[in-house]
Amino acid sequence: MSLIVNGTEVAPPADPRVSLLDHLREGLHLPGTKKGCNQGACGACTVLVDGDRILSCLALAVQYDGRRITTIEGLADDDALHPLQTAFIEHDGFQCGYCTPGQICSAIGMAAEARRGVPSVLTGDLSADITLTREEIQERMSGNLCRCGAHNGIINAIRATVAAEVAA
Amino acid sequence: MSIVDSAKQAAQGLVMGALQKLVPLAPDSWIPGGKPDPLIARKHGLIGKPVSRLDGTLKVTGAAPFAAEFRFDTMVYASLAYSTIARGRIVAIDTQAAESAPGVVLVMTHRNAPRMATPPVFGTSVHAIGPADLPIFQDDRIHWNGQPIACVLAETQEQADHAAALLDISYAPEPSITDLAAAKAKGLEQGLFMGQPLRNSIGDAEGALANAEYRVDQRYRTPRHNHNPIEPHAATLAWEGDTLILHDASQMVTQQAQSMADVFGLKTEQVRLTSPYVGGGFGSKGLWDHQVIAAAASRLAGRPVRIALSREGVYRTVGGRALTEQRVAIGARADGTFEALIHTGLSVITPHNNMPEPFILGTRSAYAAPNLLLQVEIARMNMLANTFMRAPGEAVGTFALESAIDELAVDLGLDPVELRIRNEPEKDPTSGLTFSSRHIVKAWRDGATRFGWDERPAVPGARTEGEWQIGMGCATGTYPYYRMPGAEARITLLRDGDNVRAKVEVAAAEMGMGTSTTTAIVAAERLGLPIDWIEVGYGDSAIPGAIMAGGSQQTAAIGGAVIAAHGELVAALLKLAGNDSPLAGLSANEVGSDEGGLAKLDDPSRRESYASILTRARRDSVSVTKAGSMPLEFMHWSMHSHSALFCEVRVNQVTGEVRVSRFLGSFDCGRILNPKTATSQFRGGIIMGLGMALMEETQFDERNGRIMNPSLAEYHIPVHLDVPEIDVIWTDIPDPHTPMGAHGIGEIGITGVAAAVANAIYNATGKRIRDLPITLDRLL
Numbered sequence: 001m002s003l004i005v006n007g008t009e010v011a012p013p014a015d016p017r018v019s020l021l022d023h024l025r026e027g028l029h030l031p032g033t034k035k036g037c038n039q040g041a042c043g044a045c046t047v048l049v050d051g052d053r054i055l056s057c058l059a060l061a062v063q064y065d066g067r068r069i070t071t072i073e074g075l076a077d078d079d080a081l082h083p084l085q086t087a088f089i090e091h092d093g094f095q096c097g098y099c100t101p102g103q104i105c106s107a108i109g110m111a112a113e114a115r116r117g118v119p120s121v122l123t124g125d126l127s128a129d130i131t132l133t134r135e136e137i138q139e140r141m142s143g144n145l146c147r148c149g150a151h152n153g154i155i156n157a158i159r160a161t162v163a164a165e166v167a168a
Numbered sequence: 169m170s171i172v173d174s175a176k177q178a179a180q181g182l183v184m185g186a187l188q189k190l191v192p193l194a195p196d197s198w199i200p201g202g203k204p205d206p207l208i209a210r211k212h213g214l215i216g217k218p219v220s221r222l223d224g225t226l227k228v229t230g231a232a233p234f235a236a237e238f239r240f241d242t243m244v245y246a247s248l249a250y251s252t253i254a255r256g257r258i259v260a261i262d263t264q265a266a267e268s269a270p271g272v273v274l275v276m277t278h279r280n281a282p283r284m285a286t287p288p289v290f291g292t293s294v295h296a297i298g299p300a301d302l303p304i305f306q307d308d309r310i311h312w313n314g315q316p317i318a319c320v321l322a323e324t325q326e327q328a329d330h331a332a333a334l335l336d337i338s339y340a341p342e343p344s345i346t347d348l349a350a351a352k353a354k355g356l357e358q359g360l361f362m363g364q365p366l367r368n369s370i371g372d373a374e375g376a377l378a379n380a381e382y383r384v385d386q387r388y389r390t391p392r393h394n395h396n397p398i399e400p401h402a403a404t405l406a407w408e409g410d411t412l413i414l415h416d417a418s419q420m421v422t423q424q425a426q427s428m429a430d431v432f433g434l435k436t437e438q439v440r441l442t443s444p445y446v447g448g449g450f451g452s453k454g455l456w457d458h459q460v461i462a463a464a465a466s467r468l469a470g471r472p473v474r475i476a477l478s479r480e481g482v483y484r485t486v487g488g489r490a491l492t493e494q495r496v497a498i499g500a501r502a503d504g505t506f507e508a509l510i511h512t513g514l515s516v517i518t519p520h521n522n523m524p525e526p527f528i529l530g531t532r533s534a535y536a537a538p539n540l541l542l543q544v545e546i547a548r549m550n551m552l553a554n555t556f557m558r559a560p561g562e563a564v565g566t567f568a569l570e571s572a573i574d575e576l577a578v579d580l581g582l583d584p585v586e587l588r589i590r591n592e593p594e595k596d597p598t599s600g601l602t603f604s605s606r607h608i609v610k611a612w613r614d615g616a617t618r619f620g621w622d623e624r625p626a627v628p629g630a631r632t633e634g635e636w637q638i639g640m641g642c643a644t645g646t647y648p649y650y651r652m653p654g655a656e657a658r659i660t661l662l663r664d665g666d667n668v669r670a671k672v673e674v675a676a677a678e679m680g681m682g683t684s685t686t687t688a689i690v691a692a693e694r695l696g697l698p699i700d701w702i703e704v705g706y707g708d709s710a711i712p713g714a715i716m717a718g719g720s721q722q723t724a725a726i727g728g729a730v731i732a733a734h735g736e737l738v739a740a741l742l743k744l745a746g747n748d749s750p751l752a753g754l755s756a757n758e759v760g761s762d763e764g765g766l767a768k769l770d771d772p773s774r775r776e777s778y779a780s781i782l783t784r785a786r787r788d789s790v791s792v793t794k795a796g797s798m799p800l801e802f803m804h805w806s807m808h809s810h811s812a813l814f815c816e817v818r819v820n821q822v823t824g825e826v827r828v829s830r831f832l833g834s835f836d837c838g839r840i841l842n843p844k845t846a847t848s849q850f851r852g853g854i855i856m857g858l859g860m861a862l863m864e865e866t867q868f869d870e871r872n873g874r875i876m877n878p879s880l881a882e883y884h885i886p887v888h889l890d891v892p893e894i895d896v897i898w899t900d901i902p903d904p905h906t907p908m909g910a911h912g913i914g915e916i917g918i919t920g921v922a923a924a925v926a927n928a929i930y931n932a933t934g935k936r937i938r939d940l941p942i943t944l945d946r947l948l
Binding site: 143 | 220221223224225226227228229230231232233234236237239324325326330395396397398399400445446447448450476478479679680681682844845847848849851852853854855856879880881885886887888889890891893894
């Protein structure tokens with residue numbers, strides 16, 4: 001049994017109670033994934049599992065046998081940042097930086113959902129391709145809380161990068 | 169509060185009182201800022217250019233280490249148990265099951281905790297930052313519902329949490345006051361802030377109100393609030409012999425280290441506290457019980473400890489903003505000018521702290537009125553100690569004041585912008601001091617034009633689109649300029665080949681305000697070096713001096729200290745330069761920094777580079793440390809930031825839902841140092857203000873004093889879809905009397921916002937809501 005975290009096979013925790021979040025942070029020493037509420041309310045712990053965004057605080061690590069997990073530490077390609085990471089800096093899409101890894105992972109997963117045609121509550125025509133308007137992005141990112149108030153910069157960074165190809 | 173602490177506060181108040189009498193009379197030139205900072209005149213450097221955060225890459229890659237992410241070998245994890253009664257005694261704690269649970273290393277209660285001093289309560293000394301005058305784990309007393317009463321250490325967090333759930337605790341409850349009406353019935357006390365009474369009375373305000381041609385007289389209420397930084401409070405710590413190494417989340421690094429030293433009876437240098445990254449604070453990231461408990465447990469167990477509070481743990485043990493009940497009454501003439509301004513009311517505190525939410529602070533300098541009465545009284549409740557939260561006082565005080573002004577404008581049939589401008593004071597209305605820099609009228613005019621204020625319907629409820637009613641509102645925000653004493657800066661020049669690098673160290677905190685980046689910008693300009701050659705050190709108690717990220721004063725405090733240290737550096741370099749330098753014979757005040765070296769101020773051709781000076785003196789480095797000047801400027805001038813806020817809302821007539829569709833903040837905050845990070849600070853404050861206006865409330869069960877919504881699922885803060893694109897502009901007029909011409913900008917953003925929203929809701933619907941938050945039930 002193993003998990004694949006940022007391309008590397010790792011062992012699951014011995015204790016089945018350990019959440020994926022705690023396994024990443026405490027077991028694998030990958031603290032880039034953040035704990036904000038530990039109850040699925042803030043989105044700071046968002047990671048990608050086979051490209052889907054999940055809340056790692058609500059996931060038990062042992063459930064993810066054989067799954068490919070990407071954390072904020074695995075997004076940059078060698079020395080080059082992921083374009084969304086660069087855009088977050090350029091658009092000042094954060095202040096304290098604590099919700100940032102979750103926002104970035106969530107946005108990448110969100111754009112993939114839109115490309116696959118997954119609707120949101122704001123989507124009018126369920127048969128048409130999804131268009132990521134500003135409001136659609138805001139709705140789809142509303143599970144990622146930010147208390148410093150970097151919302152405008154976050155949405156602008158997403159629009160400039162991962163949402164661009166599914167944008168109006 | 170003990171009698172000793174009350175006496176200390178009174179003594180402090182006397183000293184402050186004496187200074188406040190003498191400093192205004194001194195000549196300008198005796199006062200720091202009497203001679204403008206030379207950087208104000210430099211227009212072509214980095215100051216005022218948008219600079220991306222220097223720690224940006226670390227933050228977007230998850231590589232910036234926060235407090236709960238440091239590690240020690242053999243570290244164990246802490247879990248806390250919290251009381252479920254508001255007041256009384258612990259009769260028994262059965263720890264047997266917990267102690268025999270797998271992985272448990274220690275169960276600590278008041279029975280086995282080491283003896284510790286009570287943390288000195290905030291305001292009783294320069295370094296004192298204790299939340300309340302209460303011992304921690306020293307007796308069986310319960311003072312609030314949620315007080316930590318047991319700590320479990322275990323090899324893993326899961327084991328610690330499980331064992332904490334096995335504790336069997338029984339209580340002997342005692343009568344408590346958890347009901348506001350009961351607290352008020354016990355009598356009100358005069359509120360004290362920094363040792364001084366929160367009361368101003370000029371003329372006969374009640375009499376003038378009674379005789380005024382126009383008057384409003386209304387009550388406004390604001391609930392409890394919690395800061396809710398996304399990073400929960402945490403610390404990772406270890407004892408190395410008798411030295412405590414503490415990685416904490418702190419916005420007051422030096423003070424927190426000193427308070428820990430006080431608690432454990434250590435010398436200052438026996439506590440080393442680092443806090444390089446803080447995941448938001450807003451006033452909450454200070455000393456609370458958890459750091460003390462974890463350090464005590466670590467000592468007892470002989471193991472390093474990580475304590476990471478759960479979100480519920482933050483609500484139980486980290487205080488928030490207290491509720492207020494405010495009266496604002498304004499008496500006016502037909503032309504709108506005020507005859508009387510009354511802003512009074514109450515807030516609540518505990519029997520063991522002294523932080524009355526000072527909601528009259530902003531009113532003291534806001535408007536001209538010949539008759540003024542301002543007062544904050546307090547009632548005491550058995551609850552977690554309340555504390556500073558972003559713009560303590562102004563955030564909620566401006567809601568009442570600026571709502572009342574809007575109500576008066578309606579009665580007078582005057583445009584609310586015009587009404588405010590007509591009451592613009594020439595001097596500070598309560599202190600009588602000259603304003604150092606006040607351009608609020610420009611902020612109003614610029615903002616009104618940009619927002620399209622003239623399109624606002626004068627009559628409420630006049631504009632609808634389908635189910636939605638649309639309205640516009642405005643309000644003034646205000647926050648003072650402060651600079652606290654104690655700041656020092658250490659500047660070290662290091663030779664690097666033919667170049668010289670500079671390290672600038674300040675005991676400051678960075679919670680995302682952009683302080684480290686702005687400090688580098690200012691230091692680069694001050695030293696005449698490229699920003700890439702500047703390294704900023706901060707967030708470490710080993711750095712000299714004490715600086716607090718509070719009161720929006722950190723940038724000014726750092727600025728003042730760097731000015732002083734730079735002066736010292738110039739003198740040291742001139743000494744090293746000696747008689748063979750083109751600068752020979754010049755004194756420090758004839759010389760400044762410019763393009764990598766020193767130059768004579770009025771003859772820049774007489775110059776020598778830092779590298780050349782160090783090389784000739786056979787030195788690899790030179791280092792100086794100096795404290796900033798005594799911060800007397802804000803007792804000599806009335807120094808404030810201002811904003812003119814404009815809001816457009818859409819209110820659904822069927823559901824009562826409020827959507828903020830547009831928002832503009834027009835700010836007058838001195839010179840803006842880094843427009844990029846400043847924009848984020850302004851927006852961040854405004855967004856927290858939107859939350860305060862529409863959704864935020866810490867719900868307190870008046871039957872038992874328990875917070876009922878201790879989670880981010882039940883305490884609502886604005887999410888992405890709640891936040892429109894927020895426009896911000898600023899006057900960018902330097903204050904001639906502050907370092908860099910700048911004002912702090914961390915708190916002004918939230919002030920006035922709730923009133924701007926409430927006033928827009930009135931304009932949209934004709935409904936005046938005087939209780940926050942304006943949830944949809946209040947509009948149906």
